[in-house]
Amino acid sequence: MSSTRRDFLATALTAAGAAVTPDLAHAQEAAHDHTHDHQAVPSDPALRVKALESLLVEKGLVDRAALDAIVDAYEHKIGPRNGARVVARAWADPAYKQRLLTDTTAAIAELGYSGAEGEHMQVVENTPKVHNLIVCTLCSCYPWPVLGLPPIWYKSAPYRSRAVIDPRGLLQEFGLQIPEDVELRVWDSTADLRYLVLPERPAGSEGLGEEALAAWVSRDSMIGTAKAARPAEGAAK
Amino acid sequence: MNTIHDMGGMQNMGSLQYEKNELVFHAEWERRMFAMALATNHPPGMRYHIESIPPADYLRMSYYEKWLTAFVNLLLRYGIIASAELESGKAAPGMPKGKPLTAAEGLAQLAKGYSRRRDQIVSPRFQIGQRVKARNMNPLTHTRLPRYARGRLGTIEQDHGVFRFEDTAFHQLGENPQHLYTVRFAARELWGQEARGRDSVYVDMWEAYLEPA
Numbered sequence: 001m002s003s004t005r006r007d008f009l010a011t012a013l014t015a016a017g018a019a020v021t022p023d024l025a026h027a028q029e030a031a032h033d034h035t036h037d038h039q040a041v042p043s044d045p046a047l048r049v050k051a052l053e054s055l056l057v058e059k060g061l062v063d064r065a066a067l068d069a070i071v072d073a074y075e076h077k078i079g080p081r082n083g084a085r086v087v088a089r090a091w092a093d094p095a096y097k098q099r100l101l102t103d104t105t106a107a108i109a110e111l112g113y114s115g116a117e118g119e120h121m122q123v124v125e126n127t128p129k130v131h132n133l134i135v136c137t138l139c140s141c142y143p144w145p146v147l148g149l150p151p152i153w154y155k156s157a158p159y160r161s162r163a164v165i166d167p168r169g170l171l172q173e174f175g176l177q178i179p180e181d182v183e184l185r186v187w188d189s190t191a192d193l194r195y196l197v198l199p200e201r202p203a204g205s206e207g208l209g210e211e212a213l214a215a216w217v218s219r220d221s222m223i224g225t226a227k228a229a230r231p232a233e234g235a236a237k
Numbered sequence: 238m239n240t241i242h243d244m245g246g247m248q249n250m251g252s253l254q255y256e257k258n259e260l261v262f263h264a265e266w267e268r269r270m271f272a273m274a275l276a277t278n279h280p281p282g283m284r285y286h287i288e289s290i291p292p293a294d295y296l297r298m299s300y301y302e303k304w305l306t307a308f309v310n311l312l313l314r315y316g317i318i319a320s321a322e323l324e325s326g327k328a329a330p331g332m333p334k335g336k337p338l339t340a341a342e343g344l345a346q347l348a349k350g351y352s353r354r355r356d357q358i359v360s361p362r363f364q365i366g367q368r369v370k371a372r373n374m375n376p377l378t379h380t381r382l383p384r385y386a387r388g389r390l391g392t393i394e395q396d397h398g399v400f401r402f403e404d405t406a407f408h409q410l411g412e413n414p415q416h417l418y419t420v421r422f423a424a425r426e427l428w429g430q431e432a433r434g435r436d437s438v439y440v441d442m443w444e445a446y447l448e449p450a
Binding site: 058066069075120138148159162180185191193 | 248256269299300309332348352428441
């Protein structure tokens with residue numbers, strides 16, 4: 001891309017962000033807002049990606065069928081329902097929970113989940129006295145095999161900057177108040193470990209089987225930005 | 238490199254923008270971009286190229302726009318594609334054709350993962366429970382030692398064994414396999430007396446980041 005073109009894009013994007021909000025973080029997110037800002041730079045990344053894909057295919061570096069298969073895997077097979085099953089099993093089966101805490105990667109593999117960005121897993125357990133929160137301040141590290149790909153907010157500046165210095169204030173934005181007497185542990189996944197929070201089993205879930213329990217486990221409860229809770233009526237997740 | 242990606246502890250980054258029922262991808266090009274980065278054989282260091290995006294652009298770009306920029310720069314850096322090819326959109330004549338990962342190979346690779354744990358026997362310099370100090374270092378190259386931890390005192394919580402050292406591996410300076418630890422830092426050590434006494438931040442750190450306290 002020429003520098004002129006880049007400058008044009010930069011200006012257009014800045015203008016688009018500024019029109020919605022003066023706040024930088026919002027400008028960053030606004031690029032994802034389908035209702036407003038895609039018109040500002042209608043298809044530039046789309047065109048560049050398309051051209052790059054064609055080039056890589058022509059050079060024999062990429063097989064389109066492989067791209068389709070990878071997209072399908074992360075859109076339809078690998079996601080937070082996997083992690084929810086791990087948590088539900090741990091709630092229902094104390095021996096499994098023990099294995100999960102002592103050799104997390106192997107215990108997760110028992111349920112068939114393993115691979116990229118989950119090669120070395122560690123579960124951290126919430127209790128009445130300890131609350132855990134996961135972040136990657138440097139980028140976007142996240143346990144793909146059990147949670148899928150991270151949501152935008154997890155990769156965003158507001159979350160990454162604040163999780164380590166003001167986790168309690170940040171959690172309030174999620175509607176989660178951590179009591180004074182609860183110890184807060186923030187896990188910054190800077191290297192090769194990927195973390196999963198084992199949330200507390202909520203009251204009211206007694207007697208439920210694993211499948212029913214899994215519905216009580218939200219993605220956010222496994223990041224530490226929410227508690228596990230009774231699923232909303234008719235909720236898909 | 239001390240730049241914008243190392244944002245732990247920064248303030249005034251705005252309020253959280255939470256999207257309910259967020260989709261995995263927000264556009265078709267994001268799907269293709271994500272998959273291309275995983276399906277293409279390339280040397281490590283994508284993250285270094287993300288971090289090399291100028292700060293103002295880094296904050297402005299969406300996540301996969303950063304991937305696109307970094308991926309192209311990585312491919313150019315290692316001569317996997319040439320800038321003339323990028324300009325023209327056509328492979329340069331006479332270049333050997335590669336053999337891409339098939340769908341089955343790509344999925345198998347993802348299921349296997351990319352563990353960077355190494356089998357070498359390296360004796361650990363630190364023991365669990367030992368007090369350590371994170372080095373004060375400011376390399377212009379890739380590092381996973383966040384600024385907020387540099388010079389701070391912590392405690393070795395876990396020793397995860399021997400792993401490839403990304404600071405050098407990303408720059409083709411060797412794997413330097415060494416112990417990777419989880420180090421606990423008291424919130425007060427990092428942020429001062431205003432922080433909660435019992436709270437803490439756990440950071441995964443290679444041995445090269447640490448010295449005895």
